[in-house]
Amino acid sequence: MDATPRTTLGRKADRGSHDRLAADAILAEALVGHVGLIDATGAPVVLPVAIAPDGDRVLIHGSTGARLFRTLAGGAPACLTVTLLDGLVLARSAFESSMDYRSLVVLGAFIEVVGEDKVRALRVLTDHLTPGRWDALRPMTAKEVAATMVLALPLAEFSVKARTGGTDEPVEDRDWPIWAGQLPVVVGTGTPIREPGVPDDVPGPLAPRALGGPGAL
Amino acid sequence: MDATPRTTLGRKADRGSHDRLAADAILAEALVGHVGLIDATGAPVVLPVAIAPDGDRVLIHGSTGARLFRTLAGGAPACLTVTLLDGLVLARSAFESSMDYRSLVVLGAFIEVVGEDKVRALRVLTDHLTPGRWDALRPMTAKEVAATMVLALPLAEFSVKARTGGTDEPVEDRDWPIWAGQLPVVVGTGTPIREPGVPDDVPGPLAPRALGGPGAL
Numbered sequence: 001m002d003a004t005p006r007t008t009l010g011r012k013a014d015r016g017s018h019d020r021l022a023a024d025a026i027l028a029e030a031l032v033g034h035v036g037l038i039d040a041t042g043a044p045v046v047l048p049v050a051i052a053p054d055g056d057r058v059l060i061h062g063s064t065g066a067r068l069f070r071t072l073a074g075g076a077p078a079c080l081t082v083t084l085l086d087g088l089v090l091a092r093s094a095f096e097s098s099m100d101y102r103s104l105v106v107l108g109a110f111i112e113v114v115g116e117d118k119v120r121a122l123r124v125l126t127d128h129l130t131p132g133r134w135d136a137l138r139p140m141t142a143k144e145v146a147a148t149m150v151l152a153l154p155l156a157e158f159s160v161k162a163r164t165g166g167t168d169e170p171v172e173d174r175d176w177p178i179w180a181g182q183l184p185v186v187v188g189t190g191t192p193i194r195e196p197g198v199p200d201d202v203p204g205p206l207a208p209r210a211l212g213g214p215g216a217l
Numbered sequence: 218m219d220a221t222p223r224t225t226l227g228r229k230a231d232r233g234s235h236d237r238l239a240a241d242a243i244l245a246e247a248l249v250g251h252v253g254l255i256d257a258t259g260a261p262v263v264l265p266v267a268i269a270p271d272g273d274r275v276l277i278h279g280s281t282g283a284r285l286f287r288t289l290a291g292g293a294p295a296c297l298t299v300t301l302l303d304g305l306v307l308a309r310s311a312f313e314s315s316m317d318y319r320s321l322v323v324l325g326a327f328i329e330v331v332g333e334d335k336v337r338a339l340r341v342l343t344d345h346l347t348p349g350r351w352d353a354l355r356p357m358t359a360k361e362v363a364a365t366m367v368l369a370l371p372l373a374e375f376s377v378k379a380r381t382g383g384t385d386e387p388v389e390d391r392d393w394p395i396w397a398g399q400l401p402v403v404v405g406t407g408t409p410i411r412e413p414g415v416p417d418d419v420p421g422p423l424a425p426r427a428l429g430g431p432g433a434l
Contacts, residue, residue: 006258010284031316032302036253036263041223044261046253046298046318067227081263085249088406094343094354095361099248101280103265126311137311138393144312167412176355179421182410189305190401195384197391204396 006107007159015161025136026082026104027053031083031129033061037071044093051082052128057152058106058215059113059121072110080106080153087184091167092176100182102162111149121150223324224376232378239377243299243321244270248313248346249387250299252277254288275299275323275370276330276342286366289327297323297370304401308384309393317399319379327368338367 003009003112033051036044047068058080070141072078087100113121113142122145126134167180192204220226226233254262264285266277275297279286289295304317320361330338339362343351384397409421 006256006260010406011280011282027433029303032300032318033250034253034263034298034300036251036261036296038255038261040222043223043294043324044253044255044296045261045297045324046251046296046322048298048300048318050316063228065228077260079253079261079263081251081265083265084252088248088347090347090350092355093361094339094351094357095365097343097347097350097354099346101249101265104366105263107260107262112434122311126314129316130305130307130314133395134311136395137314138309138310138395144310153418161230166410169412173355174412177419178350178353178355179409179419180412180415181421184407184410187402187404190403192396193383193399193401195386195391195397198397201394202394212387 003159004157007105009158009159009161012161015163018158020155022102022162023104023155023158026102026160027051027058029084030082033058033060033080035072036079036081037076039045039071043181049080050125050129051080052125054121054124054152056156059125059150059152061122061125061148061150063149064149066149069151072151073149075109077141078108078110078153083187086164087182089167089182090180091164091169092173092178092180093169096167096173097171098163100163100165100169100184101135102160104158104160106153106155106158108148108153108157110153113150113152117148119145122148122151125150146151154167161214195210220376221374224322224374226376226378229378232380234377235375236377237372239319239379240321240372240375241250241270242317243301243377244268244275246301247299250275250277250297252285253296253298254285254290254293254309263342266297267296267342267346269342271338271341271369273373274371276338276369278328278339278342278365278367281364281366283366286368290366290382292326293326295327295370302402303381305400306380306384306399307393307397308386309390309397310386313384313386313390315380315384317380317382319377321368321375321377322371323375325370325374327370330367330369334342335367337366338369342367
């Protein structure tokens with residue numbers, strides 16, 4: 001998609017794009033984003049939220065009693081930023097050291113998801129955060145659905161920024177006697193901690209493995 | 218410290234605190250935070266930044282040419298939020314499923330770090346992001362220092378929120394036949410990728426291990 005005046009990239013524009021596939025790839029991996037809005041005093045506030053992609057929008061959910069969700073449901077201008085840290089870039093100088101990352105910034109206003117679409121959206125959220133569990137879970141009650149607010153931010157006005165690769169250092173630094181290269185950051189799951197009530201013969205969740213990528217937990 | 222009207226906790230206040238030790242523990246582990254500010258159009262915008270704790274403040278750094286840094290250096294109201302995802306909480310229902318996390322929200326305005334304190338702050342940032350490297354790196358040139366902006370946000374007005382532990386489900390859900398429990402999220406480093414110019418006999422960085430905790434890379 002095209003840039004808007006608000007999503008035109010500034011410095012290091014070569015790291016940026018408005019590529020929907022790049023945005024989708026970030027959303028496919030990420031479990032958490034950060035929502036920015038303006039609070040009652042006029043100051044910016046940023047809060048973490050669980051996220052899930054849903055076609056041309058990004059879903060979040062929370063309690064109908066949460067101030068954040070009530071404000072966003074009222075159409076407040078918002079920004080949702082999703083960042084994946086892919087690695088540390090260790091150059092021979094502090095100045096050239098960096099991070100490999102991918103980040104998505106979406107601007108706009110959230111729209112409340114209601115009716116049958118709300119239950120479908122809750123399935124999408126659940127199966128993104130914990131793949132494949134929705135159909136096996138104890139079904140949501142009407143009371144639970146009513147107590148949950150689902151909001152959607154259209155993937156309309158957005159930008160993606162990313163850095164990948166090695167140190168990109170000046171040639172004259174290459175003789176400095178220190179290790180240099182990339183240290184990938186890996187996010188995975190540790191040993192599952194079974195709830196006391198779970199009998200031994202109930203299979204566990206998917207084996208611990210890296211988060212990220214299709215089908216990953 | 219005490220809450221201010223802006224940092225008084227709303228819903229699930231039992232998960233929150235204004236405990237400086239809890240804030241410090243989050244900052245000791247985290248490499249990335251999200252800065253919120255209000256852009257020229259009056260809309261909130263959220264961008265990821267590398268962070269480091271430095272006594273009673275949090276440091277960030279970037280190019281003097283970056284719009285974000287110029288705006289923040291001008292004293293714009295800002296919010297820095299730092300989130301660590303500790304685990305997925307898999308209940309027998311979607312409604313009770315959750316995440317274990319710790320998050321720190323700091324409100325205020327950044328102050329530019331200048332003079333000798335700026336070089337010291339760059340050392341603090343470098344040794345937080347890549348422990349122990351500052352002394353071994355090719356020293357920063359005056360030109361590099363001049364091209365870098367360092368900003369500090371006082372740890373004055375802040376709140377911490379955290380969830381830990383298991384599913385906390387109603388008793389009547391415990392017979393539902395699905396695995397339930399906690400799936401810890403583990404962040405670590407993968408196999409280092411050596412820069413082409415690095416000779417074989419130069420030792421590599423610290424062995425891959427979990428990020429987080431004192432001295433960890």
